[in-house]
Amino acid sequence: MAIEIPTLPEQLPTSAPRFVGKEVNRIEDPALVSGTVEFIDNLSLPGMLHCAILRSPHPHARVIKVDTRAAAALEGVEAVLTGEDVGRWCAPAFTAPEGWGSYCMAVDKVRFVGEPVAAVAATSRYLAEDALELIQVEYELLTPVANPDEAMAPGAPLLFEERGTNVIQSREYTWGEIDRVFADADRVVSRKFRWNRVGANPTETFGCICQWDLADNSLTCRGAYQTPRFMGLGRAASLKLPANKVRIITHAQGGGFGGKGGPRGTDIAALLSRKADGRPVKYIEDRMEYLLAGGGQSWDRYYDAALALQADGTVTGFKVRLVDDQGAGAEGYGTISAAKPLAAFTGNYRIEAASYDLTLVATNRAPTYPYRGYGPPPHNLVLESLMDIAARELAVDPAELRRRNYIRPEQFPYTVPSGNEYDSGNYAAVLDRVLEMADYRALREAQAKARAEGRLVGIGVVSTVEPGVFDWNAYATVGVPGVGVPEGVKVAVDVLGNVTVAVGFNLQGQGQFTVAAQVVADYLGVDMNAVKVATASTDVAMPHFGQGGSRLGVAVTGAILGACEKLKQTFCLLVAHLMHTGPEQVELMNGRLQLKGAPEHGMSIAEVAGVMLARSDLLPPGMEPCPEATFVWTAPNRNLPDDQGRCRSYLTAANATHIAQIEIDRHTGQVKILGYFIVDDCGTRLNPASVEGQLQGGVAQGVGAALFEEYVYDPQAQPLVTTFVDYLIPTIHEVPMTTKDHLVTPSPFAPLGAKGCGEGAIHTTPATLMCAINDALSPLGLEILETPASPHRLWKLLHGHGAA
Amino acid sequence: MTTMQKIHVTVNGKSHAREVEARLTLADFLRHELHLGGTHVGCEHGVCGVCTVLINGQSARSCLTLAVQADGANVTTVEGLRNRETGQLHPIQQAFVDAHGLQCGFCTPGFVMTTLELLGENPDPSDDEIKDALGGNLCRCTGYQSILESVRLAASRLQTTQSA
Ligand code: FES
Numbered sequence: 026m027a028i029e030i031p032t033l034p035e036q037l038p039t040s041a042p043r044f045v046g047k048e049v050n051r052i053e054d055p056a057l058v059s060g061t062v063e064f065i066d067n068l069s070l071p072g073m074l075h076c077a078i079l080r081s082p083h084p085h086a087r088v089i090k091v092d093t094r095a096a097a098a099l100e101g102v103e104a105v106l107t108g109e110d111v112g113r114w115c116a117p118a119f120t121a122p123e124g125w126g127s128y129c130m131a132v133d134k135v136r137f138v139g140e141p142v143a144a145v146a147a148t149s150r151y152l153a154e155d156a157l158e159l160i161q162v163e164y165e166l167l168t169p170v171a172n173p174d175e176a177m178a179p180g181a182p183l184l185f186e187e188r189g190t191n192v193i194q195s196r197e198y199t200w201g202e203i204d205r206v207f208a209d210a211d212r213v214v215s216r217k218f219r220w221n222r223v224g225a226n227p228t229e230t231f232g233c234i235c236q237w238d239l240a241d242n243s244l245t246c247r248g249a250y251q252t253p254r255f256m257g258l259g260r261a262a263s264l265k266l267p268a269n270k271v272r273i274i275t276h277a278q279g280g281g282f283g284g285k286g287g288p289r290g291t292d293i294a295a296l297l298s299r300k301a302d303g304r305p306v307k308y309i310e311d312r313m314e315y316l317l318a319g320g321g322q323s324w325d326r327y328y329d330a331a332l333a334l335q336a337d338g339t340v341t342g343f344k345v346r347l348v349d350d351q352g353a354g355a356e357g358y359g360t361i362s363a364a365k366p367l368a369a370f371t372g373n374y375r376i377e378a379a380s381y382d383l384t385l386v387a388t389n390r391a392p393t394y395p396y397r398g399y400g401p402p403p404h405n406l407v408l409e410s411l412m413d414i415a416a417r418e419l420a421v422d423p424a425e426l427r428r429r430n431y432i433r434p435e436q437f438p439y440t441v442p443s444g445n446e447y448d449s450g451n452y453a454a455v456l457d458r459v460l461e462m463a464d465y466r467a468l469r470e471a472q473a474k475a476r477a478e479g480r481l482v483g484i485g486v487v488s489t490v491e492p493g494v495f496d497w498n499a500y501a502t503v504g505v506p507g508v509g510v511p512e513g514v515k516v517a518v519d520v521l522g523n524v525t526v527a528v529g530f531n532l533q534g535q536g537q538f539t540v541a542a543q544v545v546a547d548y549l550g551v552d553m554n555a556v557k558v559a560t561a562s563t564d565v566a567m568p569h570f571g572q573g574g575s576r577l578g579v580a581v582t583g584a585i586l587g588a589c590e591k592l593k594q595t596f597c598l599l600v601a602h603l604m605h606t607g608p609e610q611v612e613l614m615n616g617r618l619q620l621k622g623a624p625e626h627g628m629s630i631a632e633v634a635g636v637m638l639a640r641s642d643l644l645p646p647g648m649e650p651c652p653e654a655t656f657v658w659t660a661p662n663r664n665l666p667d668d669q670g671r672c673r674s675y676l677t678a679a680n681a682t683h684i685a686q687i688e689i690d691r692h693t694g695q696v697k698i699l700g701y702f703i704v705d706d707c708g709t710r711l712n713p714a715s716v717e718g719q720l721q722g723g724v725a726q727g728v729g730a731a732l733f734e735e736y737v738y739d740p741q742a743q744p745l746v747t748t749f750v751d752y753l754i755p756t757i758h759e760v761p762m763t764t765k766d767h768l769v770t771p772s773p774f775a776p777l778g779a780k781g782c783g784e785g786a787i788h789t790t791p792a793t794l795m796c797a798i799n800d801a802l803s804p805l806g807l808e809i810l811e812t813p814a815s816p817h818r819l820w821k822l823l824h825g826h827g828a829a
Numbered sequence: 830m831t832t833m834q835k836i837h838v839t840v841n842g843k844s845h846a847r848e849v850e851a852r853l854t855l856a857d858f859l860r861h862e863l864h865l866g867g868t869h870v871g872c873e874h875g876v877c878g879v880c881t882v883l884i885n886g887q888s889a890r891s892c893l894t895l896a897v898q899a900d901g902a903n904v905t906t907v908e909g910l911r912n913r914e915t916g917q918l919h920p921i922q923q924a925f926v927d928a929h930g931l932q933c934g935f936c937t938p939g940f941v942m943t944t945l946e947l948l949g950e951n952p953d954p955s956d957d958e959i960k961d962a963l964g965g966n967l968c969r970c971t972g973y974q975s976i977l978e979s980v981r982l983a984a985s986r987l988q989t990t991q992s993a
């Protein structure tokens with residue numbers, strides 16, 4: 026029988042949902058506030074050793090000799106690992122595109138500061154770090170490649186000599202008649218933008234405990250893993266093990282945001298365990314390691330972009346040239362970030378033609394990784410800034426210019442030139458609501474008054490689309506194969522009617538365990554506290570991906586609904602058999618399997634499960650005694666991309682408009698956020714409090730990217746940012762307390778109508794703040810097109826102009 | 830190379846006599862010697878506030894404090910807040926749950942301990958006073974709005990219990 030997944034909460038088998046759509050407390054929170062959750066560093070195993078990693082101080086050098094004798098002789102040191110072992114046992118990281126990966130530890134040369142060159146396992150972390158000081162490494166220095174210009178210059182030193190170039194990929198996508206629309210345009214606005222490196226920086230760094238079983242040559246890795254099965258596959262490849270001999274047990278994580286990292290640390294700890302006769306080895310990355318060489322650097326971009334407009338403000342074309350500094354290879358999948366914007370290239374607008382000229386370059390900066398949103402925040406900054414510049418040139422209000430170009434509600438589902446299909450939305454209604462909520466006219470009046478007093482007050486109005494529920498096909502352009510992202514669960518009812526949901530991922534902060542419990546409780550008509558959500562290790566879990574791509578809340582909802590539908594079908598068969606009727610006469614409603622039209626005749630879920638498990642004599646012939654069901658969900662109707670990368674990739678398209686009101690202090694260059702307003706539409710809100718938390722958290726990260734955070738490198742590719750004193754995470758003083766409201770346009774295609782909602786705010790906030798800053802600067806004829814708009818950068822701009 | 834020192838520390842009302850290396854941080858002592866894993870570490874260089882504990886009632890960064898410096902002191906960690914008998918959460922913890930003041934929860938023990946100190950000194954803080962008190966704690970998930978609400982909620986509940 027076909028499995029139908031409900032696309033609206035009203036379709037759940039309950040007279041009224043008690044949990045879905047409600048601000049229920051999260052089931053994960055009592056343990057988290059008590060400090061009893063087992064984050065990986067809270068776990069110790071018997072006989073466990075501690076790993077410390079020696080890292081390269083040079084951005085580019087040949088490793089001539091590593092002398093570890095003194096370290097190995099130190100009491101308490103049980104194993105030492107060098108590139109020699111790694112070259113013998115391992116393969117370089119698989120990358121997309123292929124061939125740009127390094128080994129987990131430098132085998133012949135180092136390509137960035139912080140790259141591992143040796144590691145030690147000792148009886149304590151303190152001792153392991155002592156031992157590192159005894160290791161002597163001889164390097165032959167090579168000329169570093171500090172930026173894409175240097176990397177692409179003729180005769181440039183090569184990071185990967187065998188590739189013959191530092192260009193990882195270069196190609197142009199053309200969608201529609203881009204040359205014609207630019208030739209026919211009444212106005213073209215173009216600018217260059219520079220987005221400096223930022224990154225995830227979850228408060229918990231990466232950590233793991235690895236144990237190599239020497240008897241059957243298998244590996245168990247416990248740790249802070251965001252995407253367990255994917256991580257397991259990668260380890261199997263790099264450690265040359267069959268994939269089913271790598272077991273990943275993922276622990277709760279102190280945040281991830283895509284930039285948790287972990288492959289190198291895991292491989293190194295695993296190999297140390299192998300060398301230490303199979304004793305477990307713990308590796309806990311520290312913050313300086315994370316900032317230097319962890320998974321936390323993303324989006325290092327140089328843009329040159331243009332917008333074509335007609336005299337009436339209709340935008341007809343959008344051209345983007347992007348040179349993206351990937352750092353030392355593609356091991357962190359930073360390449361994907363450059364492909365992601367295809368999912369919503371032209372934003373909220375009916376732009377008929379677009380082009381994307383994309384060059385991915387390797388340099389001696391640290392390799393880049395995913396970060397929340399996976400690429401659109403800089404892209405949206407470019408598009409939205411050009412919209413503002415066009416509005417200024419046309420003397421049209423920036424909100425009005427956007428409205429004129431919005432995709433209209435009746436046009437959905439709408440296929441954008443870059444190929445993706447947006448499911449639904451009402452952008453003008455979102456704009457109207459936020460303009461009203463912010464009292465936009467009053468904001469503009471206040472701005473006029475402030476300007477008259479010589480103050481630099483600016484307003485940004487920015488609209489974005491958040492592609493939700495990623496699919497691998499979105500990244501085919503950079504060489505990631507596949508269509509579909511399976512997410513599987515098992516739903517099990519025990520003999521007393523308690524329900525366990527087994528998933529393939531663990532807590533990371535977004536509240537997916539709670540969402541799982543809400544959905545299953547409403548479906549099966551039990552209380553949320555009768556539901557337990559448990560993490561299965563990769564060897565027994567259903568196919569899964571875990572957190573990533575603004576997808577998991579929707580995907581796990583789909584998987585649970587699918588499993589529940591299957592359970593319902595079996596339960597109906599059993600109850601029909603017991604009641605001597607046909608299964609079509611039985612329905613599930615409010616936790617009871619009952620006769621249609623005669624609901625007093627029925628059984629509770631617990632009774633049905635009890636019969637199944639304890640009264641085989643009552644079962645219909647051939648029925649398994651199993652009140653459990655598995656289901657693996659993937660987004661429906663996805664397809665392979667064409668030669669221009671076009672496909673139906675992300676299933677849902679949430680949208681939002683943010684308004685920021687800011688003031689720049691002329692004397693310090695500091696930006697003060699005076700007001701911040703958000704209206705969004707991510708369809709059905711499964712847990713409204715969690716959605717708001719995702720928005721506000723994204724705002725905070727957006728504030729960081731727009732105003733403070735930057736991985737600074739010197740001209741020799743030496744990182745200058747290695748602590749939280751230099752990498753400035755916004756505090757409670759810098760993040761605005763926002764005013765929020767929302768609309769609900771359910772997705773017609775997604776489970777319960779929910780759209781991916783974890784990334785929208787970081788897509789929008791940097792652009793909103795930069796537009797507001799440029800609005801403030803416009804009377805001076807100044808512009809800032811580089812992030813972050815730090816006090817220093819703004820002060821220099823104002824000072825150079827003599828306005829300070 | 831490693832000098833051992835005898836220390837006596839009272840943690841959450843329980844006294845511990847240990848021999849530790851002089852260089853052992855208080856955070857590592859609590860986490861790995863006493864197995865009180867609720868005090869997390871996020872930077873180990875004094876910026877993030879994730880490791881905040883109370884030493885003799887004053888908030889302190891346990892990553893920048895050596896265990897030997899806590900000799901003779903009274904330390905309170907997040908594990909000391911729940912009611913031991915009933916398992917009931919402390920009103921501050923409950924307020925964080927009710928106001929959705931956490932996501933990954935890794936920073937939360939630090940915020941809870943800082944809030945405990947704040948509300949002890951100032952039971953009815955203004956928003957600016959709350960922000961000043963929490964300005965040294967980083968949270969990468971929540972954007973702080975729900976944390977601010979949690980502290981407000983905790984303050985109002987504690988005041989009601991006290992005046993009742
Ligand atoms: S871990 Fe102590 S302040 Fe960050």
Ligand code: FES
Nearest residue numbers: 932933968969970
């Ligand atoms: S809740 Fe994750 S860092 Fe604060």
